Amino acid sequence: MRKRPGEVRDAIVNVLKTRPRGASVAEITQHVTTFIGAVPASSIRSYLQLNTPELFARMNRAQYALNGFEYQPLAPPQGVANRSIRFGQSTLVQDDCFAWLERRPLNSIHAVVTDPPYGLVEYSELEQKKLRAGKGGVWRIPPSFDGSQRSPLPRFTTLKQTDLDALEQFFTAWAERLLPVLVPGANVVVASNPLLSYLVSGALACAGLERRGEIARLVMTMRGGDRPKHAHKEFSGVSVMPRSMWEPWLVFRKPLEGRAQDNLRKWGTGGFRRISAERPFGDVIESSPTRSSERALAPHPSLKPQGFLRQLVRGVLPLGKGIVLDPFAGAGSTLAAAEALGYESIGVEKDAAYFNVATKAVPKLARLALNTD
Ligand SMILES: C[S@@+](CC[C@H](N)C(=O)[O-])C[C@H]1O[C@@H](n2cnc3c(N)ncnc32)[C@H](O)[C@@H]1O
Structure with a gap:
């Protein structure tokens, strides 16, 4: 099915905005596919590569995160022992x-x-x-x-x-x-x-x-x-x-x-x-x-x-x-x-x-x- 312009980008941004430590291409692909239908991992990978570093940052172990996203945890785990x-x-x-x-x-x-x-x-x-x-x-x-x-x-x-x-x-x-x-x-x-x-x-x-x-x-x-x-x-x-x-x-x-x-x-x-x-x-x-x-x-x-x-x-x-x-x-x-x-x-x-x-x-x-x- 044809995707509307920006649909893949929005779906990737949606998942990454709650993952300050990033996610792998496979994880992002799975999530995007659940919400907007099948998108090949190769397309997601090239989309991420093309838009790095403008929109995304490449982290350790081939994980991608949002670049410059001001991430603010709502309930910081201060003082909570783990x-x-x-x-x-x-x-x-x-x-x-x-x-x-x-x-x-x-x-x-x-x-x-x-x-x-x-x-x-x-x-x-x-x-x-x-x-x-x-x-x-x-x-x-x-x-x-x-x-x-x-x-x-x-x-x-x-x-x-x-x-x-x-x-x-x-x-x-x-x-x-x-x-x-x-x-x-x-x-x-x-x-x-x-x-x-x-x-x-x-x-x-x-x-x-x-x-x-x-x-x-x-x-x-x-x-x-x-x-x-x-x-x-x-x-x-x-x-x-x-x-x-x-x-x-x-x-x-x-x-x-x-x-x-x-x-x-x-x-x-x-x-x-x-x-x-x-x-x-x-x-x-x-x-x-x-x-x-x-x-x-x-x-x-x-x-x-x-x-x-x-x-x-x-x-x-x-x-x-x-x-x-x-x-x-x-x-x-x-x-x-x-x-x-x-x-x-x-x-x-x-x-x-x-x-x-x-x-x-x-x-x-x-x-x-x-x-x-
Ligand atoms: C309504 S009680 C749940 C009681 C549970 N159903 C039972 O039968 O014991 C909600 C619990 O969530 C805990 N809680 C509140 N905010 C939390 C958070 N951000 N992360 C983890 N636990 C939290 C509270 O300390 C409280 O024990």
Whole structure:
């Protein structure tokens, strides 16, 4: 197919703008082909050579990078130690995932299942200090009405327009870095919430991921349903917001290379694993809040339950082969689910305390026998 003028250049620039250390001709060719159709490696090589040094720079080991591009990491990994631990088929890395994604080889991840931070500030050092000290900050303890202790939740409703803009930029930059490391057809499933899912969806689509729907995790959360503050009695028949009874998990994928069957043959991705011969993978999964026994093994304020995650993680690798990534790993619940299923996985967590929690929690969560979630 004929390409429009500048299409090849734009596709090359797009991939290189998130790779400060450059990429090889083969990697660039693969990426360009996924987005604009087949372009021979020889054409890409001559395009790169012809436009070096005006547009590109030749780095070590036959890698090309953008020349003079003012690269500014959004979340510089200052002070983040870089250590990694392996157990079974899972690898847990302590790092900032933006920096980690920039170093990861292209086309090397087969699926993503993740629960990212939403307030941007809630997992900052300052807010984590306040949460750990038990006072102030964006975390609040929901009212306890049945004698059981509730876990702290961040207040999403307090986000201002500037916070929303920052969130959109965060997810765009994240998806731009994620896209080149995914193999074509890789599923990307991102936990969200009904207030902010539109914004995350827009950012992911803008970066070049294809939207494929949403999975509804049916779970009764502690959000919404309250009467107006300081006017409970006057408006006793009113809830300011609907009581939340589900959680959206956004479903995206990197565009396929060819038809679904071509992509499945070449990369092992491009669909969802069926539950059985009769039952396809569905987009509603019944769940319940994370059980206290799991919380005791993996103390993290946003811990997701194994019962739900194992169903989801099983589904994202259509042939049961490949690497599942959780770039915001927390206590490692996605890794534990992958480990329980016999899948290979990588988790990246920047906070040292949660990294330590995860190193202990993953093997224990993975061994949990589950009847229900
Ligand atoms: C919502 S929590 C994930 C919890 C996880 N689903 C679990 O079940 O334990 C988000 C996690 O992302 C981590 N995080 C935030 N920004 C990060 C970044 N840039 N790179 C890596 N981890 C990050 C936070 O420290 C937090 O532990």
